[in-house]
Amino acid sequence: MASLLIRRKVSSLGVFHTLNGLEGNMKPFDLRCEMKLGPLFGVSNKIRQYSNSSATTKFDFTDLTSPHTWYPKARRKRRKVILHMGPTNSGKTYNALKRLESSPSGIYCGPLRLLAWEVSKRLNKAKVPCDLITGQEREEVDGAKHKSVTVEMADVTSDYGCAVIDEIQMLGCKTRGFSFTRALLGIAADELHLCGDAAAVPLIQEILKVTGDHVEFQCYERLSPLVPLKVPLGPFKNIRTGDCIVTFSRREIYKLKRDIENGGKHLCSVVYGSLPPETRTRQATMFNDASSEFDVLVASDAIGMGLNLNISRIIFSTMTKFDGTEMRELTIPEVKQIAGRAGRYGSKFPVGEVTCMDAEDLPLLQSSLNCPSPTLESAGLFPTFDLMFMYSRLHPKSGIYQILEHFVENAKLSANYFIANCEEMMKVAAVLDELPLGLHDKYLFCISPVDMNDEISSQGLTQFAENYARKGIVRLREIFTPGTLKVPKSPAALKELESIHKVLDLYVWLSFRLEESFPDRKLASSQKAICSLLIEEFLERLGWQNPRPNKLRLQSGSRSLLSQNMRQYL
Numbered sequence: 001m002a003s004l005l006i007r008r009k010v011s012s013l014g015v016f017h018t019l020n021g022l023e024g025n026m027k028p029f030d031l032r033c034e035m036k037l038g039p040l041f042g043v044s045n046k047i048r049q050y051s052n053s054s055a056t057t058k059f060d061f062t063d064l065t066s067p068h069t070w071y072p073k074a075r076r077k078r079r080k081v082i083l084h085m086g087p088t089n090s091g092k093t094y095n096a097l098k099r100l101e102s103s104p105s106g107i108y109c110g111p112l113r114l115l116a117w118e119v120s121k122r123l124n125k126a127k128v129p130c131d132l133i134t135g136q137e138r139e140e141v142d143g144a145k146h147k148s149v150t151v152e153m154a155d156v157t158s159d160y161g162c163a164v165i166d167e168i169q170m171l172g173c174k175t176r177g178f179s180f181t182r183a184l185l186g187i188a189a190d191e192l193h194l195c196g197d198a199a200a201v202p203l204i205q206e207i208l209k210v211t212g213d214h215v216e217f218q219c220y221e222r223l224s225p226l227v228p229l230k231v232p233l234g235p236f237k238n239i240r241t242g243d244c245i246v247t248f249s250r251r252e253i254y255k256l257k258r259d260i261e262n263g264g265k266h267l268c269s270v271v272y273g274s275l276p277p278e279t280r281t282r283q284a285t286m287f288n289d290a291s292s293e294f295d296v297l298v299a300s301d302a303i304g305m306g307l308n309l310n311i312s313r314i315i316f317s318t319m320t321k322f323d324g325t326e327m328r329e330l331t332i333p334e335v336k337q338i339a340g341r342a343g344r345y346g347s348k349f350p351v352g353e354v355t356c357m358d359a360e361d362l363p364l365l366q367s368s369l370n371c372p373s374p375t376l377e378s379a380g381l382f383p384t385f386d387l388m389f390m391y392s393r394l395h396p397k398s399g400i401y402q403i404l405e406h407f408v409e410n411a412k413l414s415a416n417y418f419i420a421n422c423e424e425m426m427k428v429a430a431v432l433d434e435l436p437l438g439l440h441d442k443y444l445f446c447i448s449p450v451d452m453n454d455e456i457s458s459q460g461l462t463q464f465a466e467n468y469a470r471k472g473i474v475r476l477r478e479i480f481t482p483g484t485l486k487v488p489k490s491p492a493a494l495k496e497l498e499s500i501h502k503v504l505d506l507y508v509w510l511s512f513r514l515e516e517s518f519p520d521r522k523l524a525s526s527q528k529a530i531c532s533l534l535i536e537e538f539l540e541r542l543g544w545q546n547p548r549p550n551k552l553r554l555q556s557g558s559r560s561l562l563s564q565n566m567r568q569y570l
């Protein structure tokens with residue numbers, strides 16, 4: 001029987017997650033349904049507690065209109081919520097962390113592993129023992145009553161004196177926003193400090209109207225000026241000490257570093273998302289240290305949040321980035337966030353400057369800095385495990401893929417919320433359904449922050465899929481008549497093909513993502529490409545529609561070469 005407090009460790013991905021069993025849905029509940037479900041997972045008393053005994057309305061698992069009721073522990077408190085709102089470099093986080101430090105217990109939830117890492121270091125240094133919990137690591141400190149976590153790891157089952165959620169405007173993020181919403185609604189703290197852009201204020205106020213919390217504001221002004229320059233950088237000889245050139249791919253970072261260092265005047269530190277925190281800190285320290293020769297920084301937008309660096313001038317090498325799906329222009333908040341790193345208060349440079357490498361990018365830079373960030377309209381939401389579990393008991397044949405699909409298609413939401421973009425989760429879900437795992441493990445794998453830009457976690461997941469892909473290829477050789485691609489007709493064989501297809505498809509997708517993020521890696525590209533071609537063959541011959549046309553992005557040269565070689569594998 002499931003206990004109310006489910007606490008598990010998924011060691012293969014280093015994920016630790018706590019979930020409050022039935023977090024309580026205070027909706028009318030069909031008692032017949034309770035009778036059926038309650039004994040199965042030992043929560044009938046809990047359900048009864050939140051159910052209306054006179055109600056006869058059928059319980060609708062896809063009704064997500066009152067997510068605040070999922071967190072009874074937080075609802076039992078009248079939390080004091082302090083909104084620290086203002087531009088970058090205005091001291092919002094500084095003030096919130098001061099409160100956290102002086103509180104008898106607390107939790108910091110940040111958007112980046114590096115920020116969680118910095119806050120835990122800072123608190124421990126200030127003799128406030130603090131655990132560090134992220135998707136990659138769990139470092140426990142003796143006697144710690146404080147935790148510094150990435151927001152996905154926020155604990156909604158414990159009581160805290162103080163909690164800080166940094167960069168709260170990210171609750172509008174399509175993919176990760178739901179974790180910020182969960183932390184906002186679910187953390188049971190006497191004081192909850194929210195730091196971020198003022199664009200999130202109306203939405204947060206709306207969301208908190210129903211929680212009974214007491215809301216206060218602290219508004220901030222930038223602590224040092226930021227000056228947009230009217231001229232672009234021009235040639236690399238114009239680079240000077242304290243410059244930070246921002247670009248969005250690792251390949252481009254190293255190319256810029258080479259180009260600048262070839263000029264013979266500067267050495268460059270580099271900072272990007274997938275560097276281990278220790279390495280990033282070393283690179284940042286070298287750059288911050290006036291006596292070091294590394295006086296220029298080349299970085300990705302990983303410097304955009306929270307990091308305090310001695311940057312005098314931010315130079316955008318481009319104003320477009322690939323966001324995992326397409327190339328697009330930087331958004332206003334992204335431009336502000338990155339530009340805001342120049343001239344940090346207390347750094348060597350009291351005034352920050354910002355420009356672009358190319359003159360044609362200047363108008364977009366200027367307009368983005370001059371416009372207020374668009375007001376956030378809605379926050380991400382994702383059903384809790386309890387809701388999925390209950391749904392699965394009534395539909396025992398559904399895998400997690402189908403359950404997710406059902407929730408995405410049928411979720412009922414209030415105007416303040418949108419359902420999280422589950423595209424990536426569903427790709428993982430499709431593979432998980434082929435594996436002998438329980439629903440809870442599958443759920444954890446799906447919502448785990450497997451950062452596909454992080455080499456270790458993405459590689460882990462890819463290897464996981466690869467093993468199954470290999471088995472799939474072996475099986476394909478058995479199913480197909482050697483030398484031909486004649487498709488068997490029996491429903492069982494077709495079903496099997498469909499599941500092999502799912503695994504191969506996921507494997508190929510993961511491999512391409514991995515290669516995109518880490519171009520230096522030598523992946524087994526021929527095997528990957530063969531999988532890709534097999535998938536296309538299946539789709540064509542079975543008349544299935546390719547759900548992601550053009551996503552596999554096989555170059556045409558290697559395509560025809562592999563097409564020739566493919567038959568030997570069948």
Ligand SMILES: Nc1ncnc2c1ncn2[C@@H]1O[C@H](COP(=O)(O)OP(=O)(O)OP(=O)(O)O)[C@@H](O)[C@H]1O
Nearest residue numbers: 087088089090091092093094095306308340345346
């Ligand atoms: N009262 C203060 N005394 C000393 N240093 C301060 C004070 N307020 C802020 N700072 C310093 O100013 C810098 C910017 O502060 P902080 O990181 O809190 O800004 P922020 O508004 O959260 O910015 P961002 O949104 O860009 O992360 C930090 O280096 C911080 O330590």
